[in-house]
Amino acid sequence: xxxxxxxxxxxxxxxxxxxxxxxxxxxxxxxxxxxxxxxxxxxxxxxxxxxxxxxxxxxxxxxxxxxxxxxxxxxxxxxxxxxxxxxxxxxxxxxxxxxxxxxxxxxxxxxxxxxxxxxxxxxxxxxxxxxxxxxxxxxxxxxxxxxxxxxxxxxxxxxxxxxxxxxxxxxxxxxxxxxxxxxxxxxxxxxxxxxxxxxxxxxxxxxxxxxxxxxxxxxxxxxxxxxxxxxxxxxxxxxxxxxxxxxxxxxxxxxxxxxxxxxxxxxxxxxxxxxxxxxxxxxxxxxxxxxxxxxxxxxxxxxxxxxxxxxxxxxxxxxxxxxxxxxxxxxxxxxxxxxxxxxxxxxxxxxxxxxxxxxxxxxxxxxxxxxxxxxxxxxxxxxxxxxxxxxxxxxxxxxxxxxxxxxxxxxxxxxxxxxxxxxxxxxxxxxxxxxxxxxxxxxxxxxxxxxxxxxxxxxxxxxxxxxxxxxxxxxxxxxxxxxxxxxxxx
Amino acid sequence: xxxxxxxxxxxxxxxxxxxxxxxxxxxxxxxxxxxxxxxxxxxxxxxxxxxxxxxxxxxxxxxxxxxxxxxxxxxxxxxxxxxxxxxxxxxxxxxxxxxxxxxxxxxxxxxxxxxxxxxxxxxxxxxxxxxxxxxxxxxxxxxxxxxxxxxxxxxxxxxxxxxxxxxxxxxxxxxxxxxxxxxxxxxxxxxxxxxxxxxxxxxxxxxxxxxxxxxxxxxxxxxxxxxxxxxxxxxxxxxxxxxxxxxxxxxxxxxxxxxxxxxxxxxxxxxxxxxxxxxxxxxxxxxxxxxxxxxxxxxxxxxxxxxxxxxxxxxxxxxxxxxxxxxxxxxxxxxxxxxxxxxxxxxxxxxxxxxxxxxxxxxxxxxxxxxxxxxxxxxxxxxxxxxxxxxxxxxxxxxxxxxxxxxxxxxxxxxxxxxxxxxxxxxxxxxxxxxxxxxxxxxxxxxxxxxxxxxxxxxxxxxxxxxxxxxxxxxxxxxxxxx
Numbered sequence: 001x002x003x004x005x006x007x008x009x010x011x012x013x014x015x016x017x018x019x020x021x022x023x024x025x026x027x028x029x030x031x032x033x034x035x036x037x038x039x040x041x042x043x044x045x046x047x048x049x050x051x052x053x054x055x056x057x058x059x060x061x062x063x064x065x066x067x068x069x070x071x072x073x074x075x076x077x078x079x080x081x082x083x084x085x086x087x088x089x090x091x092x093x094x095x096x097x098x099x100x101x102x103x104x105x106x107x108x109x110x111x112x113x114x115x116x117x118x119x120x121x122x123x124x125x126x127x128x129x130x131x132x133x134x135x136x137x138x139x140x141x142x143x144x145x146x147x148x149x150x151x152x153x154x155x156x157x158x159x160x161x162x163x164x165x166x167x168x169x170x171x172x173x174x175x176x177x178x179x180x181x182x183x184x185x186x187x188x189x190x191x192x193x194x195x196x197x198x199x200x201x202x203x204x205x206x207x208x209x210x211x212x213x214x215x216x217x218x219x220x221x222x223x224x225x226x227x228x229x230x231x232x233x234x235x236x237x238x239x240x241x242x243x244x245x246x247x248x249x250x251x252x253x254x255x256x257x258x259x260x261x262x263x264x265x266x267x268x269x270x271x272x273x274x275x276x277x278x279x280x281x282x283x284x285x286x287x288x289x290x291x292x293x294x295x296x297x298x299x300x301x302x303x304x305x306x307x308x309x310x311x312x313x314x315x316x317x318x319x320x321x322x323x324x325x326x327x328x329x330x331x332x333x334x335x336x337x338x339x340x341x342x343x344x345x346x347x348x349x350x351x352x353x354x355x356x357x358x359x360x361x362x363x364x365x366x367x368x369x370x371x372x373x374x375x376x377x378x379x380x381x382x383x384x385x386x387x388x389x390x391x392x393x394x395x396x397x398x399x400x401x402x403x404x405x406x407x408x409x410x411x412x413x414x415x416x417x418x419x420x421x422x423x424x425x426x427x428x429x430x431x432x433x434x435x436x437x438x439x440x441x442x443x444x445x446x447x448x449x450x451x452x453x454x455x456x457x458x459x460x461x462x463x464x465x466x467x468x469x470x471x472x473x474x475x476x477x478x479x480x481x482x483x484x485x486x487x488x489x490x
Numbered sequence: 491x492x493x494x495x496x497x498x499x500x501x502x503x504x505x506x507x508x509x510x511x512x513x514x515x516x517x518x519x520x521x522x523x524x525x526x527x528x529x530x531x532x533x534x535x536x537x538x539x540x541x542x543x544x545x546x547x548x549x550x551x552x553x554x555x556x557x558x559x560x561x562x563x564x565x566x567x568x569x570x571x572x573x574x575x576x577x578x579x580x581x582x583x584x585x586x587x588x589x590x591x592x593x594x595x596x597x598x599x600x601x602x603x604x605x606x607x608x609x610x611x612x613x614x615x616x617x618x619x620x621x622x623x624x625x626x627x628x629x630x631x632x633x634x635x636x637x638x639x640x641x642x643x644x645x646x647x648x649x650x651x652x653x654x655x656x657x658x659x660x661x662x663x664x665x666x667x668x669x670x671x672x673x674x675x676x677x678x679x680x681x682x683x684x685x686x687x688x689x690x691x692x693x694x695x696x697x698x699x700x701x702x703x704x705x706x707x708x709x710x711x712x713x714x715x716x717x718x719x720x721x722x723x724x725x726x727x728x729x730x731x732x733x734x735x736x737x738x739x740x741x742x743x744x745x746x747x748x749x750x751x752x753x754x755x756x757x758x759x760x761x762x763x764x765x766x767x768x769x770x771x772x773x774x775x776x777x778x779x780x781x782x783x784x785x786x787x788x789x790x791x792x793x794x795x796x797x798x799x800x801x802x803x804x805x806x807x808x809x810x811x812x813x814x815x816x817x818x819x820x821x822x823x824x825x826x827x828x829x830x831x832x833x834x835x836x837x838x839x840x841x842x843x844x845x846x847x848x849x850x851x852x853x854x855x856x857x858x859x860x861x862x863x864x865x866x867x868x869x870x871x872x873x874x875x876x877x878x879x880x881x882x883x884x885x886x887x888x889x890x891x892x893x894x895x896x897x898x899x900x901x902x903x904x905x906x907x908x909x910x911x912x913x914x915x916x917x918x919x920x921x922x923x924x925x926x927x928x929x930x931x932x933x934x935x936x937x938x939x940x941x942x943x944x945x946x947x948x949x950x951x952x953x954x955x956x957x958x959x960x961x962x963x964x965x966x967x968x969x970x971x972x973x
Contacts, residue, residue: 021866025937066889067962069888071880109927138879142878145925150927152925152928157922160922161922172907176903176907180895182892
């Protein structure tokens with residue numbers, strides 16, 4: 001029975017998306033029911049799968065497309081990590097999006113592609129080999145494009161074009177790298193400690209080139225500098241899209257891809273032997289600093305958050321590239337932690353824009369008084385990002401720092417300190433304005449926010465606190481990550 | 491009389507029937523197309539089970555008699571032609587028999603002219619795929635050339651007639667080259683059966699003959715730089731005719747080029763290299779044309795120029811099948827994928843033009859009209875043509891690039907990648923307008939109503955998408971060779 005869980009989880013979004021796409025525009029009750037039912041069903045199935053994986057199971061499904069090329073879905077500890085993230089946040093964001101687009105247009109199209117995006121992340125999470133990963137990675141590109149251009153303005157279309165150019169370009173690099181690796185090593189099934197074997201000695205130059213192609217391919221989505229240009233532009237999309245996709249799904253798909261490539265394709269030993277770990281770590285470090293510096297200069301709230309994403313997602317890459325178990329725990333935990341923190345920030349920012357038409361940092365004066373719940377959630381998210389204990393972000397930075405020391409790279413501590421200071425520099429002024437300054441007399445008033453908009457950020461803010469406070473519980477993100485890392489490093 | 495020759499005779503006889511009784515031509519057309527498709531399925535199952543079929547008409551064997559050969563490749567092409575043919579025929583029936591607003595002008599001529607022309611095309615193409623010798627191939631091309639010109643001229647507009655005349659001239663020139671080549675081949679070695687191609691490729695005179703033959707075929711396949719007649723012809727024909735011409739008819743010539751190339755042995759290396767170079771140039775030139783096209787149908791036709799280039803490149807780099815690298819199978823798979831996607835695209839374009847009243851790309855953003863199913867079908871077909879996963883186009887490119895990497899042919903890999911990026915660029919010009927919304931749509935705008943054309947286009951586009959996951963079937967079929 002549990003053998004079919006991967007396909008069942010996939011179909012709760014992949015099978016549902018065409019249904020939603022075909023629904024008539026005015027059938028909003030039906031659409032809402034299907035959306036929520038699918039999201040809840042998926043969450044239940046993911047819980048079930050987690051239980052199966054805890055008991056040592058790893059459901060595995062294969063379908064041969066062409067001899068030598070298998071469509072392979074496999075659920076293991078690492079996939080469950082990403083699956084759980086996307087399933088929980090999908091449900092929360094769906095509620096938010098339903099409220100957000102209450103009187104919007106083209107909602108069937110929106111929710112159809114939204115569901116398709118989640119289907120892609122599910123596929124990416126459970127891909128058992130590089131070929132399957134590539135298929136869902138490209139599907140994610142295509143499914144997010146209509147969401148970026150959803151507003152239909154010239155600006156949105158321009159952002160969409162640039163988004164497509166970046167991601168399809170990255171997809172090409174990933175495709176060539178994948179084919180090349182298949183030509184060299186045969187089928188690349190994701191295996192802890194990698195699949196290369198002796199190839200690292202015999203074909204090192206080709207492997208380095210493949211690594212660069214693969215990392216460049218997934219690095220576009222992970223917004224590694226200098227491949228990050230699409231991310232701030234695509235903030236033109238509606239708030240739920242920015243929240244789930246650009247803070248979580250798309251960039252996480254990239255970061256998850258980096259993990260898969262380093263851990264399960266090359267294996268940490270080969271990455272080290274080929275001398276690729278340090279350049280990757282350096283790239284991550286540059287991205288962390290550069291993203292933060294750019295964030296400082298943005299007055300547009302969503303763009304500031306977007307650059308903050310550029311910076312924070314690279315914590316994950318850094319954790320992977322440092323080649324130390326502790327850093328790996330930090331990086332992997334950050335996959336979850338950054339997700340819940342950033343989604344909180346984006347959902348709250350969406351509320352500011354809807355409730356009081358505030359889209360800039362300079363307009364945030366007195367927001368704490370105008371929208372206390374959303375602002376409180378935003379504050380938790382921001383403090384978490386800075387790394388204030390005991391919130392979730394603190395743990396990630398703690399483990400990353402400890403990992404840096406373990407790997408003999410004390411510079412990582414300086415990097416983290418610098419980054420935290422920059423985080424504080426671009427978040428604290430917002431908090432100061434919101435809580436300590438008076439709202440302008442003629443503060444514009446937007447629409448009345450229903451519970452569907454206010455509850456989701458409050459909920460994710462609670463998750464941030466819980467992930468920090470109950471970090472030692474076995475099913476906390478940290479607990480699960482330790483379990484995953486023990487598989488790679490033992 | 492064998493069941494294989496029925497694949498040729500049935501559509502040809504039905505064409506005569508449809509031509510002599512115009513009032514019932516639609517019935518003739520649909521029935522004969524469906525029957526031919528059934529025969530093709532039957533033959534394919536047969537080939538799958540018992541291997542290639544080899545039939546000498548009236549008992550005379552090669553090199554003297556007429557030989558029909560049905561191996562895996564031929565079966566796949568037959569299946570492709572009649573499969574796409576059935577869907578397009580349903581589409582033609584809906585436009586010709588139950589005319590909707592825009593197509594009414596076409597309806598009359600469609601009813602009278604379309605069916606005999608299409609059935610003869612089908613018969614001629616089947617003859618091509620089954621022919622075991624070059625002279626038969628030449629004869630089939632003579633029929634095909636005339637019916638294809640007829641299909642082009644069907645819409646009766648001035649531009650269509652001019653394009654049809656250009657098509658006719660180019661087709662005649664191609665036929666002349668082909669005939670000259672066949673005659674030279676006969677003079678050189680006294681044989682014209684395909685099995686003799688390696689012998690041809692070993693002599694100087696034979697190579698000259700092959701060059702003429704391939705040049706003639708290149709004209710008919712609209713291979714750059716001999717494609718000058720094609721964009722106009724495919725873009726000014728009526729949509730169902732464009733779908734047939736672009737998806738199927740050019741495949742006839744590509745099939746023969748592929749057949750000659752894989753039968754031809756080592757002596758054809760120079761010719762193969764020339765094909766690959768021309769293919770690469772076509773890929774770039776077609777993409778350039780599509781990037782600059784202002785009309786939707788012209789863009790789609792230019793993309794055919796580029797896709798033919800990709801397929802020819804694959805044929806050119808594949809070498810002969812003795813090399814066991816499977817690259818020629820990539821070419822066949824790309825042909826199949828292109829047939830489905832391009833037919834979907836032309837039908838979708840027909841539907842879009844029907845709703846809009848024109849096919850200017852800049853005018854696709856119509857405020858009064860929300861995007862419809864046809865535009866969605868166009869988008870899915872685009873995914874196939876670009877070659878994104880999981881489409882058959884993707885699997886085809888995968889096999890191709892895999893083989894090229896294995897022999898370190900990086901220049902070809904780079905050219906294919908550039909072609910892919912360009913195809914994404916020109917197709918997204920259209921797809922991004924299909925994603926209109928917000929201020930580009932009026933509040934009271936409506937979605938277009940569903941028509942048959944939406945369903946056929948969606949069906950073809952979806953099958954091109956799904957075929958990628960089922961690629962093991964066509965590739966398994968291609969493994970079955972006559973030897």
